[in-house]
Amino acid sequence: xxxxxxxxxxxxxxxxxxxAARAELEPLLIASSVEAGGELMNTxxxxxxxxxxxxxxxxxLMDKFRLQAExxxxxxxxxxxxxxxxxxxxxxxxxxxxxxxxxxSVVVATGSAYRKLGLPDEDRLSGYGVSWCAxxxxxxxxxxxxxxxxxxxSAMEEATFLTRFADKVYIIHRRDSLRASKIMQQRAFDNxxxxxxxxxxxxxxxxxxxVESVTLRDTITGxxxxxxxxxxxxxxxxxxxxxLFHGQIDLTLEGTLxxxxxxxxxxxxxxxxxxxxxxxxxxxxxxxxASGTVAALDAEHYLASLPEALLAPAKGSVExxxxxxxxxxxxxxxxxxNLP
Amino acid sequence: xxxLKQVTDATFEQDVLNSDKPVLVDFWAEWCAPCRAVGPVLExxxxxxxxxxxxxxxxVDDNPETAAKYHITSxxxxxxxxxxxxxxxxxxxxxxxxxxxELAAFLA
Numbered sequence: 037x038x039x040x041x042x043x044x045x046x047x048x049x050x051x052x053x054x055x056a057a058r059a060e061l062e063p064l065l066i067a068s069s070v071e072a073g074g075e076l077m078n079t080x081x082x083x084x085x086x087x088x089x090x091x092x093x094x095x096x097l098m099d100k101f102r103l104q105a106e107x108x109x110x111x112x113x114x115x116x117x118x119x120x121x122x123x124x125x126x127x128x129x130x131x132x133x134x135x136x137x138x139x140x141s142v143v144v145a146t147g148s149a150y151r152k153l154g155l156p157d158e159d160r161l162s163g164y165g166v167s168w169c170a171x172x173x174x175x176x177x178x179x180x181x182x183x184x185x186x187x188x189x190s191a192m193e194e195a196t197f198l199t200r201f202a203d204k205v206y207i208i209h210r211r212d213s214l215r216a217s218k219i220m221q222q223r224a225f226d227n228x229x230x231x232x233x234x235x236x237x238x239x240x241x242x243x244x245x246x247v248e249s250v251t252l253r254d255t256i257t258g259x260x261x262x263x264x265x266x267x268x269x270x271x272x273x274x275x276x277x278x279x280l281f282h283g284q285i286d287l288t289l290e291g292t293l294x295x296x297x298x299x300x301x302x303x304x305x306x307x308x309x310x311x312x313x314x315x316x317x318x319x320x321x322x323x324x325x326a327s328g329t330v331a332a333l334d335a336e337h338y339l340a341s342l343p344e345a346l347l348a349p350a351k352g353s354v355e356x357x358x359x360x361x362x363x364x365x366x367x368x369x370x371x372x373x374n375l376p
Numbered sequence: 377x378x379x380l381k382q383v384t385d386a387t388f389e390q391d392v393l394n395s396d397k398p399v400l401v402d403f404w405a406e407w408c409a410p411c412r413a414v415g416p417v418l419e420x421x422x423x424x425x426x427x428x429x430x431x432x433x434x435x436v437d438d439n440p441e442t443a444a445k446y447h448i449t450s451x452x453x454x455x456x457x458x459x460x461x462x463x464x465x466x467x468x469x470x471x472x473x474x475x476x477x478e479l480a481a482f483l484a
Binding site for chain 2 (some may be wrong): 070073132162167173175
């Protein structure tokens with residue numbers, strides 16, 4: 037058994053791992069099989085993470101997070117969690133491979149998933165013009181007309197990135213002002229290939245085998261019109277990834293995992309949450325990282341408060357030659373055995 | 377680097393379209409993070425099902441002709457060819473169990 041399992045490999049998960057590993061908790065971090073590194077893996081230049089005045093590519097930043105966590109003894113597993121049992125003193129986490137890992141504490145840092153528009157043809161045309169990842173798919177739209185839906189930083193970044201390839205990039209936004217940071221807004225405003233379509237929402241996506249056009253609806257007048265394009269990039273926000281924890285960890289009204297005050301403590305003792313999965317508001321790499329620190333410190337505090345009998349097997353299985361507790365010893369399986 | 381066979385615009389017909397066995401083509405690129413993520417999953421599936429399906433890779437930057445011919449607009453795109461025709465398309469990186477269930481008809 038372990039002292040700590042961390043679920044998630046974005047800034048929150050890896051920062052929790054760095055702190056926990058330096059506290060010699062030898063955490064196991066479940067990184068996911070195909071989404072390891074989290075959301076920053078699909079971004080290009082990260083310009084607002086302190087310590088990188090020249091900017092750094094998202095995947096490179098996540099590689100550094102991982103190396104720093106591993107340097108202090110974090111074990112990283114590239115698999116997906118399929119089931120959790122977090123209610124008891126000993127937490128059980130089942131992986132896609134069928135492997136079950138046990139630990140005394142769990143940090144949940146599962147982040148969030150792209151939100152869909154919820155239109156009938158969205159799924160059918162996904163991969164055929166509908167995309168959530170400009171860095172993955174932008175290059176296929178050379179000299180084409182595309183649109184980005186959304187008004188936040190991600191929408192501005194995607195649109196600006198897409199101008200490298202596309203002839204024309206529309207930004208479709210429901211309101212008449214943007215949520216994005218000023219610098220990202222300005223970059224989009226200054227780009228001659230970008231045109232804003234204000235107070236507009238996508239009412240339908242059309243195309244037989246690939247996207248051919250979208251129906252735009254004016255959010256004020258309700259008037260509809262067709263816009264011809266071949267690519268539609270959706271950047272309308274994210275939803276916290278909480279499905280694994282339904283019925284175990286309490287949620288907030290916003291759908292994030294509920295934590296106590298400024299801590300990372302969930303309703304379950306020994307279960308802590310960090311990053312986008314608890315944050316409906318800020319959702320930045322740096323705030324997620326900070327929240328990972330809080331979770332590691334809270335978990336460390338919790339583990340220190342546990343009775344020695346519960347801790348011994350967890351420690352005994354990983355620390356060679358550690359002195360047994362007086363009057364007891366640890367057998368080969370790491371089980372606490374009372375001496376006669 | 378992957379140990380899966382790389383096919384090109386020049387070899388596509390012979391290696392994929394004329395193959396007796398179903399062939400899954402993984403359309404990918406260096407700069408695509410989800411492509412790098414799904415690579416090892418495909419290698420594992422290939423290793424376990426080598427007798428039923430062949431899995432090959434096509435770099436879309438180096439082989440734009442084939443990528444355009446099959447209307448690739450999103451990668452990773454995994455297409456299964458049988459008798460020269462596309463019989464299954466999977467878009468996006470998916471965990472091994474999810475990919476296996478999508479490909480179940482070709483792995484049985």
